[in-house]
Amino acid sequence: MSQRIHFVASKTEDAQAALATLRTQYGEVPIDEAEVIVALGGDGFMLQTLHRHHARGLPVYGMKLGSVGFLMNQYQPDVLRDRLARAVPTTLHPLCMDVQTESGSAVTATAFNEVSLLRQTKQAAHVRVYLNGAMKLDELVCDGILVSTPAGSTAYNLSAHGPILPLGSNVLAMTPISPFRPRRWRGAILPAATEVKLEVLDPYKRPVSATADSYEVRDIVEVTVRESREQTMNLLFDPEHNLEDRILNEQFEN
Incomplete structure (x- = not known):
């Protein structure tokens, strides 16, 4: 997975603090030069990110900093590059x-x-x-x-x-x-x-x-x-916690 990252974050205090930390730790390129978007927030913010950037065709890797994170990975800032390298894409058809x-x-x-x-x-x-x-x-x-x-x-x-x-x-x-x-x-x-x-x-x-x-x-x-078969969006997930497994496991939740 490419390391040319553009970060986006919800307006919550935790997400904005994480945004500042990650920009300092990993650097950032403008959206026009990016090859991956890292989104910080919850599922609502992930949907906003997909709508805002789906025309660019960039994959999106989310980290949970919100109340609901079904579409997000866990927030672990210190190993982001390794996680992006191992991330598994899931193609969404809107x-x-x-x-x-x-x-x-x-x-x-x-x-x-x-x-x-x-x-x-x-x-x-x-x-x-x-x-x-x-x-x-x-x-x-x-x-x-x-x-x-x-x-x-x-x-x-x-x-x-x-x-x-x-x-x-x-x-x-x-x-x-x-x-x-x-x-x-x-x-x-x-x-x-x-x-x-x-x-x-x-x-x-x-x-x-x-x-x-x-x-x-x-x-x-x-x-x-x-x-739509023409418009697609790739979400990136950690291999051990991918979206397909989450959807399967949801069927056995109480």
Whole structure:
């Protein structure tokens, strides 16, 4: 693994202190000259880093200095060069979200974890579900619905009782949030190449928002979600604590 490092850090006190220490200890090159990004923070900051820098195509090695660190390695500053040399890459394929709003505008965004739809008021959302152009659910009554990548399957998807997906499984999780009708539908596992269209029924009375990771679009009428094969991002992990093992082990946690 290359040693031309650019450091980024969340704004927390611990992350900023670590940033100063690592810059002094290892030096730093500008982002345009870097061959690896080292991100200091939690999972939320890692997602920010992926969104901010995914166009550069640089691998990212995270160290945990936040409350949640599923996408991060442990913080051990004294052996960083050795860890980068041994790091194992995991390739992420993000989701592309295309949204149509009530006002007629079109919005596109990228999600490395999930695309989620949520009701904006106390009224339940009514959503029609299409897969590859074929209608699969005429009317899903729910608080929301999400489509998750394998990397994001242990986040919001798991909280909504969705399945944990192994990396490399080439599938996506579609998970309803507090579904009311149909009563027995609890979601689906889809081939990664599936194009998902979610149509909001009665958007004026029952407004719905769509979120790609943390980017929200309100008052939507239709969302199309598909996996992007063109955009990829490589996360680097210590061999003894890689993301694939973490996702596997998560299925046996109490």
